[in-house]
Amino acid sequence: MTKHTLSQLPSVDRLLALPALVAAIANHGRQPITDCTRAELAAARELVRAGHPPPDPEALAASIVERAGKLARPNLRPVFNLSGTVLHTNLGRALLAKEAVEAMTVAATSPCALEYDIADGGRGDRDSLVEPLLAEIMAASMGEKAKEFAATIVNNNAAAVLLALDTLVKGKEAVVSRGELVEIGGAFRVPDIMRRAGAKLVEIGTTNRTHAKDYAEAITAKTALLMKVHTSNYAVVGFTKVVDEAEIAAIAHEHGLPFMVDLGSGTLTDFARWNLPKEPTPQDSLAAGADLVTFSGDKLLGGPQAGFIVGRKDLIARIKKNPLKRALRVGKITLAALEATLRLYRDPDRLAQRLPTLHLLTRSEHDIAAQAERLCPVVADFAGETSTVSIEPAMSQIGSGALPVERLASAALVIRYPGKRPGKQLAVLEERLRGLPQPVIGRIADDALRLDLRCLDVVDEERFVTQLRETS
Ligand SMILES: *Cc1c(COP(=O)(O)O)cnc(C)c1O
Numbered sequence: 001m002t003k004h005t006l007s008q009l010p011s012v013d014r015l016l017a018l019p020a021l022v023a024a025i026a027n028h029g030r031q032p033i034t035d036c037t038r039a040e041l042a043a044a045r046e047l048v049r050a051g052h053p054p055p056d057p058e059a060l061a062a063s064i065v066e067r068a069g070k071l072a073r074p075n076l077r078p079v080f081n082l083s084g085t086v087l088h089t090n091l092g093r094a095l096l097a098k099e100a101v102e103a104m105t106v107a108a109t110s111p112c113a114l115e116y117d118i119a120d121g122g123r124g125d126r127d128s129l130v131e132p133l134l135a136e137i138m139a140a141s142m143g144e145k146a147k148e149f150a151a152t153i154v155n156n157n158a159a160a161v162l163l164a165l166d167t168l169v170k171g172k173e174a175v176v177s178r179g180e181l182v183e184i185g186g187a188f189r190v191p192d193i194m195r196r197a198g199a200k201l202v203e204i205g206t207t208n209r210t211h212a213k214d215y216a217e218a219i220t221a222k223t224a225l226l227m228k229v230h231t232s233n234y235a236v237v238g239f240t241k242v243v244d245e246a247e248i249a250a251i252a253h254e255h256g257l258p259f260m261v262d263l264g265s266g267t268l269t270d271f272a273r274w275n276l277p278k279e280p281t282p283q284d285s286l287a288a289g290a291d292l293v294t295f296s297g298d299k300l301l302g303g304p305q306a307g308f309i310v311g312r313k314d315l316i317a318r319i320k321k322n323p324l325k326r327a328l329r330v331g332k333i334t335l336a337a338l339e340a341t342l343r344l345y346r347d348p349d350r351l352a353q354r355l356p357t358l359h360l361l362t363r364s365e366h367d368i369a370a371q372a373e374r375l376c377p378v379v380a381d382f383a384g385e386t387s388t389v390s391i392e393p394a395m396s397q398i399g400s401g402a403l404p405v406e407r408l409a410s411a412a413l414v415i416r417y418p419g420k421r422p423g424k425q426l427a428v429l430e431e432r433l434r435g436l437p438q439p440v441i442g443r444i445a446d447d448a449l450r451l452d453l454r455c456l457d458v459v460d461e462e463r464f465v466t467q468l469r470e471t472s
Helices: 012-016 019-028 030-049 057-072 098-109 131-148 157-168 190-196 212-218 245-254 282-287 313-321 323-328 332-344 348-354 356-361 365-383 423-434 458-471
Strands: 149-154 173-177 200-204 223-229 259-264 292-296 307-312 388-396 408-416 443-445 448-452
Touching: 012 019, 012 030, 012 057, 019 030, 019 057, 030 057, 098 332, 131 149, 131 282, 131 307, 131 332, 149 157, 149 313, 149 323, 149 332, 157 190, 157 223, 157 259, 157 292, 157 307, 157 313, 157 323, 173 190, 173 212, 190 200, 200 212, 212 245, 223 245, 245 259, 259 282, 282 292, 282 307, 307 313, 313 323, 332 348, 348 356, 365 388, 365 408, 365 458, 388 448, 423 443, 423 448
Parallel strands: 173 200, 173 223, 223 259, 259 292
Antiparallel strands: 149 307, 292 307, 388 408, 408 448, 443 448
16 A cells, blocks of 8 residues: 655645636635635645545646635525515515616715705705605605605614614603514514613503503503504404504594504505505505604515604604614615615506516416426426426415515425435435525425425526526
């Protein structure tokens, strides 16, 4: 047996002179390739010490190039969302319109009038970039009344609720129904946010039933606000009673108190137009008498991550003066995307073509089923001979706190491994899909892997097919 020695390994300099690595240096830069060369040589030394033959220089160069390629890959990678949930919080929620992306690029690459009044050369207010647009959109359904309201934009809806409570309730009490003390994905619990804002939570009613008199009876000298939270990720059904917004608003106003609604998702248009389930709008809440409404920018609105606080001008003015506003405000890139997104709402006729999220929500079952027919053989090849792939009806979820019990009829490719214990094979398949250059995210349920195709836009189909074919 020949004894392998470390001296048989090439030097760093010799490796770096190989054509493959000269090309890699031109691509990635000298430092990263040198680092990867050292790391691969260290791994090779371990192998040699363990008695293995030293890899030849070309093989080493190939591993170095592969290592450099992996390191250069962004951490925030695009995936195919075939989970069946359109607004998937863990997969980044809304997709932005082309118009929003263009506006972000401009804001990112050019000085812009973020807080500068071009008309008089004085200091401007960043909220004024979107406030008039919002008023215009709201005026379409609520008329002149929309002008009575102001708006401010913060990092997300959780920040909107925090800032509003910190401004209006700190050290005092806010009254909320027990049926609305929601948790949204662990990190946002209404009672926790209230505590952080220094607001004392006064829970009223029971889990399933809250009456108008519960609100009225909870009001004391310490009460600062009545609050309603949209129960966005669950539904209480059966023997239930909730008090409608107009009634709570009337009780609040009788006692000289503001009424705030945390809408969560909130859409600015009537979804009935596209035969989508009715989702409450901020206009509805304001028309019903709410003094403040909060909602997210990256849920049904289809914009970037942001939180809106819309409502009475005097209250918004107080909120804007809170020093926390500075800590929670959004940057120019977000505002650019938000403004461009809101502009699309001026033309509702074309909204479903231009807002990607709305486009996905309005795809017809027929269209998705036809796509499933096209993709079935490709997915079957990828899943292997022992699998069966069928096209089955599916029910997509809107996600992110839009009507939790409503579903959208869709179609899915359903992969099974007939036999006794399919779990292992399904797990392997799921991992292979996740391991693709653009990972494919499906869902395992009932001994099958389901790929709901609602969110595979037809324009991305070819890319999807190519990557499966290349790795089948
Ligand atoms: C989604 C949601 C939130 C949190 O909004 P983010 O924009 O994710 O911070 C708060 N309240 C309700 C009712 C929600 O649906």
